Amino acid sequence: MRTLRQPLLLFFLLMSQVCIRAFEPVTTTVAGVLLTSAIYPFGYKIYNFFHENCNDDWLTFNSTGLEADLEKKLFGQHVASKVILKAVTGFMENKNPKKPLVLSLHGWTGTGKNFISHLIAKNIYRNGMKSSFVHQFVATNHFPHPGEVQTYKAQLQQWIRGNVTSCPRSMFIFDEMDKMHPGLIDSIKPFLDYYEHLDGVSYHQAIFIFLSNAGGGKINEVALRFWDEGKERTDIQLKDLEISLSLDVFNNKNSGFWHTSLIDKNLVDFFIPLLPLEHKHVRMCVLAEMKERDLKPDETIANEIANEINYFPKEKEIFSVKGCKTIGGKLSYYT
Incomplete structure (x- = not known):
């Protein structure tokens, strides 16, 4: 094109x-x-x-589409699905938001953090993650050298300012937050605050999404406690995790949020927990991957792949160690 x-x-x-x-x-x-x-x-x-433009022809929020994607494609994450749908829909339908939308997704690898950010982008931008208005930063790739933090801060601020000036409805995704140098994220704090304008630019329509493994242990503890107490997984609510999760990442030197003003100034709208996945969720991931590859769904293969995955704790083997992270490669082997 x-x-x-x-x-x-x-x-x-x-x-x-x-x-x-x-x-x-x-x-x-x-x-x-x-x-x-x-x-x-x-x-x-x-x-x-x-040519992609920052207008309604290229940026049209599809609330129904997001709801359907979360329901049919994201498995075992009832808490995250509910919060994401309400948060994004409320923000996108607000004609005059007071600040950017800031979401922080936490959980072990393979639980769906990146996938959620892709679903959000897909239902806002016609080009989805390929949109020139969606910007993804990976800590180990974009900010690899601790000695260059000051340079990174200046570059990051310039990049955000320039792109929001070009399109107010820009999305910024920060992956591997737990590997980011402590304090680097504070450099974008002014863009996330309630300021009407900064140097003539408003950031109120932008979306910031942070992805992190930090807090995954705390989330797993709660999920395991519910299991041990015989409670349903769906009984877990955001209130059971959000406060302890935010405190955990704030006090964790390896979280990327360690003592950041983003937390103590309440600039993160939601700390969203991604629960560890069980055997049935892994099996559902395999079947979904088959559908994505235009393969005939095969329950036998799905079960075999799900059985190969390592689970924890060892004595109970309830939750997948890597979520659905490795099923793509395993499916290629079986097909």
Whole structure:
């Protein structure tokens, strides 16, 4: 698509010049003005049809689509699904939000943190994660050297400011927060606050999503306690985890949030726990992956792959150690 943009626009501009030359010299000026004013907007619309823009043609929130995706594609995460749907829908439907939406997703690997951010992007931007308005930072890749923290801070601030100036409805995803240098995240604190404008720029329509393994141990403890007490997994509510989770990541030097002002200034709207996955959830992940690959669902293969996964605690083997992280490779082996 990208190779068509400029040629299409150039074609319409050239056509306007061809048409102008067809008129007598006396009427050339008038005809040129009329034809250019008529043809250029049409060519510009064609150009914008192929070129992503920060407007309703390319950014249209689909609340029904997000709800369906969370229900049918995210397994074992009733707490996260409920919070995500309400938080994102409420924010996107608010004509005048007082601050950006800030979500912090926590849980062990393979529980669905990255997947959730993809679902949110898919239902806001026509191009989903490929949108030029969605920006993902991976701590070990973008901020690898502790000695360069000051440089990273300046670059990060400049990047966010520039992209929000270009499109107020920008999304920023920070992955591996637990591997990020303590204090680096504080550099973007002003963008997450209630300021009306910073240097003439409003950040109130932007979305910030933090992904972290930090707090996963605390979440697993609660899930295991409910299991031991014979309670249903679905009985676990956000209130059972949110306060202890926020305190845990605030006091954990390896969380990325260690003593950050984002927490003590209450700038994170929701700390969202991702529960450890059970055998049945892993099996559902396998079947979903089969569907994604246009393979015929096979319960036997799904069970075999789910049985191969390591579970904890050892004496009970309840929860998957890596969630659904490795099922893609295992499915390739079986098919």
